[in-house]
Amino acid sequence: MLAGVQEHDKQTVYASLMAFCLGDDNDVAIACMISSWQSGNTVLPANAGLSPQAFIEMLGFHFPGYDHTMLVQPDEPVKTSRTDELEDVKNLLLGYRSSKQVSAAWLADILAIACHGQDHLWQDLGLWSRKDLSDLMARNYPELAKKNDKNMKWKKFIYKQLCITEGIYTCRSPSCEACLEYSDCFGPED
Numbered sequence: 168m169l170a171g172v173q174e175h176d177k178q179t180v181y182a183s184l185m186a187f188c189l190g191d192d193n194d195v196a197i198a199c200m201i202s203s204w205q206s207g208n209t210v211l212p213a214n215a216g217l218s219p220q221a222f223i224e225m226l227g228f229h230f231p232g233y234d235h236t237m238l239v240q241p242d243e244p245v246k247t248s249r250t251d252e253l254e255d256v257k258n259l260l261l262g263y264r265s266s267k268q269v270s271a272a273w274l275a276d277i278l279a280i281a282c283h284g285q286d287h288l289w290q291d292l293g294l295w296s297r298k299d300l301s302d303l304m305a306r307n308y309p310e311l312a313k314k315n316d317k318n319m320k321w322k323k324f325i326y327k328q329l330c331i332t333e334g335i336y337t338c339r340s341p342s343c344e345a346c347l348e349y350s351d352c353f354g355p356e357d
Contacts, residue, residue: 203293
């Protein structure tokens with residue numbers, strides 16, 4: 168649990184957020200992330216990794232009328248020495264951003280921060296299943312999601328795409344199927 172975050176009932180926070188949603192495609196995923204964040208079940212820092220203004224704008228867009236002052240902010244910001252990497256992940260996602268999704272830019276920031284966690288990306292984000300993350304990726308970054316046609320774990324897939332963008336090919340096998348670490352990249356995410 169993040170330092171300074173009080174324990175909240177995830178379902179209660181989720182229900183209170185959803186009571187204010189207007190029906191945007193990303194409402195459910197963002198409500199899941201925020202409610203998990205409030206219960207300390209994510210790696211997300213203050214404002215879920217957004218600037219205070221962007222966080223309020225995102226909440227206002229997805230949950231107009233919701234009193235954001237009811238949310239408890241963690242005491243400590245995310246600690247990372249990999250700020251260049253954050254920008255790289257964010258820029259990769261934005262390069263594939265759907266023009267239909269207003270929140271894709273906010274989500275790119277949140278996803279980049281969550282990539283620094285130690286669990287599966289869907290868990291680090293506070294989503295409730297891997298399918299939630301796959302759906303989020305398909306909605307917000309559809310062309311990037313289509314490239315994950317072998318169902319690679321999302322964090323590994325994103326970083327593989329960064330390496331490909333930079334022309335770095337570290338896999339010693341001619342294809343993923345022949346790699347000794349295949350199960351690490353493509354196995355189930357429990």
